[in-house]
Amino acid sequence: MSQTPDSAVHPAPSDAVRAHIAAHRSAFLDDLAAWLRIPSVSAQPERSGDVRRSADWLSEKLTRTGFTTVEVWETDGAPAVFAEWPSGLPDAPTVLVYGHHDVQPAAREDGWHTEPFEPTVIDGRMYGRGAADDKGQVLFHTLGVQAHLAATGRTAPAVNLKLLVEGEEESGSPHFRALVEQHADRLAADLAIVSDTGMWSETTPTVCTGMRGVADCEIDFYGPDQDIHSGSFGGAVPNPATVAGRIVAALHDDTERVAIPGFYDGVTELSEAERALIAELPFDEAAWLTTAKSHGTLGEAGHSTLERVWARPTAEVNGIGGGYQGPGGKTIVPASAHLKLSFRLVAGQDPAHIETAVRGWLAGLVPAGIRYEIAFGAPTRPCLTPLDHPALKAVAGAMSRAFDGAKVRYTREGGSGPAADLQDVLGAPVLFLGISVPSDGWHAPNEKIELDLLMKGVETTAYLWSDLPAALRADAPGA
Amino acid sequence: MSQTPDSAVHPAPSDAVRAHIAAHRSAFLDDLAAWLRIPSVSAQPERSGDVRRSADWLSEKLTRTGFTTVEVWETDGAPAVFAEWPSGLPDAPTVLVYGHHDVQPAAREDGWHTEPFEPTVIDGRMYGRGAADDKGQVLFHTLGVQAHLAATGRTAPAVNLKLLVEGEEESGSPHFRALVEQHADRLAADLAIVSDTGMWSETTPTVCTGMRGVADCEIDFYGPDQDIHSGSFGGAVPNPATVAGRIVAALHDDTERVAIPGFYDGVTELSEAERALIAELPFDEAAWLTTAKSHGTLGEAGHSTLERVWARPTAEVNGIGGGYQGPGGKTIVPASAHLKLSFRLVAGQDPAHIETAVRGWLAGLVPAGIRYEIAFGAPTRPCLTPLDHPALKAVAGAMSRAFDGAKVRYTREGGSGPAADLQDVLGAPVLFLGISVPSDGWHAPNEKIELDLLMKGVETTAYLWSDLPAALRADAPGA
Structure with missing residues (x-):
């Protein structure tokens, strides 16, 4: 099942994980569609009731998933959702997953081919505001942890799993840092995993190592x-x-x-090694321009297009x-x-x-x-994961298994999220796990998510929660 | 009645003219208010019916005034109004008066203190869109020619009087040149007088010698x-x-x-003599800034504020x-x-x-x-009257009489009108006769006209039609 040279370093995909995902895919997508119908636009005051409905919807979904503690946390702006599911194992590492349940503004007349808040599946893609940024990528954690339990026979995850899903990311997270400071004890974790980024392409799985x-x-x-x-x-x-x-x-x-x-x-200037890693990626400028819906490149002299959007x-x-x-x-x-x-x-x-x-x-x-x-406005800090962090290897390994042993490469994300606040306040290293692709249309009309990739996100987390404890104990291959 | 040193060169004001104006002022202002209620905004397609109503209203008014020929002239855009009143005297010069009956857009929420299309008299000023630009200044010609007749006992003016009042000046007069070309025979004149400009101030009467x-x-x-x-x-x-x-x-x-x-x-650069005439004007930059509702000057180096707005x-x-x-x-x-x-x-x-x-x-x-x-868009050409033209002296003389012998100075107008098309097509020199002042708020909220100055415009034309024939026969003082 795995044919690339790199596959030897990671176990093969799990039939049990895949069987669980296949059995629950349809219901999962129905849930995602229901959530996308809630127009939780944090930048529009008249949508504040919808942002709250979105938080309530997610709380109910997380409770159904099995999280033992689910709370809506008030801020001076829109509410966040916190959930917790202790492992029960001694020495289990604690992982805090971050995402957001608010979305960018969207209106049919901006150029949408479908109603932005009436999710529509066409050719294996679900179109709707928030499909990729970020509701789809928050939600894959629910089916992911269930697949992890189904495949391992456990009743609680192998890690102490926490989720923090804020409601103001698209408005610059003005109250996020205060929220994290207020609840620092509850949020304490060995590691934060941010699921609000993307990967290189449908066929080149990558892990992001930093956000602007x-x-x-x-x-x-x-x-x-x-x-x-x-x-x-x-x-x-x-x-x-x-x-x-x-x-x-x-x-x-x-x-x-x-x-x-x-x-x-x-x-922090790029090292020559980092520039070489970026230069290794199969970058096709014409294809990138198509994705960017742009008709020329223009940027800081002395840097490639990828360097310009990722690291400058x-x-x-x-x-x-x-x-x-x-x-x-x-x-x-x-x-x-x-x-x-x-x-x-x-x-x-x-x-x-x-x-x-x-x-x-x-x-x-x-x-x-x-x-x-x-x-x-409230700023969002930049964030950078050290390339030699053992958890980064665990994330890349889990992703490689989900992608049938494909080599996982490293990217950065040009966009911004409040990841650095988690790092600052909690003292936890931040990693990124996302399966969105550049054509998903973040902040643009016709935002969508690729449903097969969404399932790869589910599968990656199912492996990751199994592999992470050992990876963090030593720089050893995952179980 | 006239006390300034310059008064000797012009006859004293005429009691007959003033009596006629005083007797008809109230009815005249009622007519102006009626016209201002028609929102003839040429830039707004939904107002095209109002522009036509404005033309019809003016036609009816000119007929009542005594013009022997009154016609609405169609263009590919908004209609113009043409009127003619032959002198009956052999050798009478022909004068073509130009103005416009369309106005700038206006909405109460732009900062108007009164309804822009509900003219309101406060402290001797009539507020309303078009009061100064240009309906008030077109309309003073109607009472002016009647005062001229009343004071001279004539039944037709001493000049062959023609009026051309277009309906697209505020949209850049896109069809004006074609209109003038089409009707060049009917419009033929020895002189064009444009009443779509202003003068220096309430106390310093001036004649404009050019428009940008x-x-x-x-x-x-x-x-x-x-x-x-x-x-x-x-x-x-x-x-x-x-x-x-x-x-x-x-x-x-x-x-x-x-x-x-x-x-x-x-x-055409300013001559030293022209720069000196401009520098002689009692220019108060602080007062000008108040009129400009601005908080600083900025413009082309090497030129004064007046040179910048008039001649650069x-x-x-x-x-x-x-x-x-x-x-x-x-x-x-x-x-x-x-x-x-x-x-x-x-x-x-x-x-x-x-x-x-x-x-x-x-x-x-x-x-x-x-x-x-x-x-x-369709351009409007610049226009400049030679300072030594005899008709310019006649206009200045008539204005001086109306202003009790005050010295009349020369200015230019920074704004634009289609005067140069008249000059080009008809071969007639163009002069300017306007009594608006800078605080009248052209194109701005709270446009108004000073009613006493409006009557000076009436009076000036009453004298001018008497004085002009002799002035044009020789460079002699007016009769």
Whole structure:
């Protein structure tokens, strides 16, 4: 069943695990569809009731799964769900799984071919907002632990299993760190596993070893007290839309490097070994562009596309607006203009330092006569797993078994999650286990999950909970 | 009655003219209010019926005034109104008065203190969209010619009087040139008088000697086929909102001079004498800023504020938009971004050359991977009256009489109108006669007209039709 050169280092797939998964796949997908129907958009205040319904739905599902403790944890924003299932074994390691139950905004008119909150299966894919980011990847842990029990004959998992599923990840997790600090005792773990990332492709299983952080801000520029006639006054007073454009242009230098002084302070540069691992991946730029739905590459000079999205910090314009945007023309100097910027951060960068740098840079660029306000959201820190951590080998091994012995490679994730807060507060190393693929359309119309891969996620965790105790006791092959 | 040193060169005000105006002021203002209630917004397709109602209302009013021929002229857009009232005198000069009956968009929520289409008189000012731009200034010609007749005892004016009042000026007069070309025989005149400008202030009467032209364009930038995740793809693909910002920044150099190659080709520079006339005006920058509702000046180095708005070409951002502009954040690389730019032009600049220059400049700046589309509206040409034209002296003289002998100075208008098309097609010199003041709020919320100044406009035309025949026969004082 396993044919690649690497298969010898891991046991073969388990027929018992696969039989359990096959028997329960249909009911599992029905459950996922039910959850996806709840539009738990944390960024939209009018959806706060749906975010709560989503938390309640998950609580009920986790209780049905067998978790012995299931609690909805309140925050100053949306609720999180905590669940626990003790192993009962002495010396069992404690694993904390992280995910989120909130989703990005979505509307049919954004370009969806199906209703975003009416999950639809087409050709082995389930389409719906949150299918991959992150409800599908949270939910595979429920069938995964049950398959683990069915195959091992145990009544409780071989690890002390904890789940923390927050409800504000798509809003930048503004209360997550406080939540983790408040419940640090309950969340204590030897290891955190984040299931909110993806892998290289359907045919190249990979484990992610780091996520970028993100800091975002809104800047409002105010010029005239109201829109004024561009004939009467244009050319003689500062125009806030022009200023917004100049700020955008000043974000980067001619080499597409971020030009904000101090922005790169502390950046952990890629080692030559890491660059070589990245260069080994079967990267097809044309295929990547298709996935990116983009028509050209552009980024920091001296770095490959993968390095740019995985390991380099960036400055991005997420939104810009000002003046007249309706049909036809209106010859005005607009009263105001607005920018939404986000900065992806890599290991070694401190969000507080970035905020200070941006504020100082901005202050030096806005001309007299333009008033501005800048507000930062809660940042998400960057995160990086050491390549030599024994748990990383266990995760890769379990994944290789699920993928019939395929060689598992290492990637990073350009997106952001609050993984670094878990590491900071709990002192637990963070690993990533995700089975989403780049074409899944995170944050985009027509988000989907590949159902066969979703089952590989189930299967990987079924093996991992068996293999992890020994792997953590010594750097030995899994049981 | 006239006390200033300059008053000797012009006759005193006419009691007969003033008596006629006083007797008819109230009915005149009722008529203006009735016209302002018609929301003739040419830029909004759903208002096209109102633009037509406005034309019909004016036709009826001109007929009542005594014009012997009144016609609604169709265009490929909104209708214009033409009226004619022959003098009956041999050798009478023919004067064509130009104005427009369409108005800028307006909505209460833009910051209006009264309903924009429910004219309201407060403290001697009538508030309402179009009060100054341009319905009030078109309408003063009706009472003006009647006062001229009442004071002179004539039954027809001393000039062959023609009026052309178009319905698309606020949309850039896209069909005006074709209309003038089509009816060139009917419109033939010795002189065109444009009543769509303003004067220096309530206490400093001035005659405008030129208007800037304007060319405007919309540019759409397209990047990814849809909004994409800035974590997964940010920093490696071109962002259309970033490109839009860079285009905005590239509009000007460090001295605020327009940086588009070829933009200044052919510009008629101010002479030292013209700069001196401008410098003589009682310009108070703080007061000007209050009128501009702005909090600082910024413009082309080497030029004063007045030179910048009157005699220098500009590039202005009227609108910019792209990506997510709703509440909160959305970490995307946006699919598209959009710019609305306008360029004010001065004498010597050719709109066709400007369009070519902008297109070439843009093509050199947009990176691979970003597709763009640019579309220009119909341009309005710049216009300039020679300072030594005898009719200019007649207009200044009539205005001085109306203003009790005050010295009349010369200004220019930073805004744009289709005056240059009249000059081009009809071969008639163009002069400007307007009594609006800078605080009237053209294109802005709370547009208004000063009612006492409106009556000075009436009075000026009453004198002008008497004075003009002699002025044009020789450079002699008016009768």
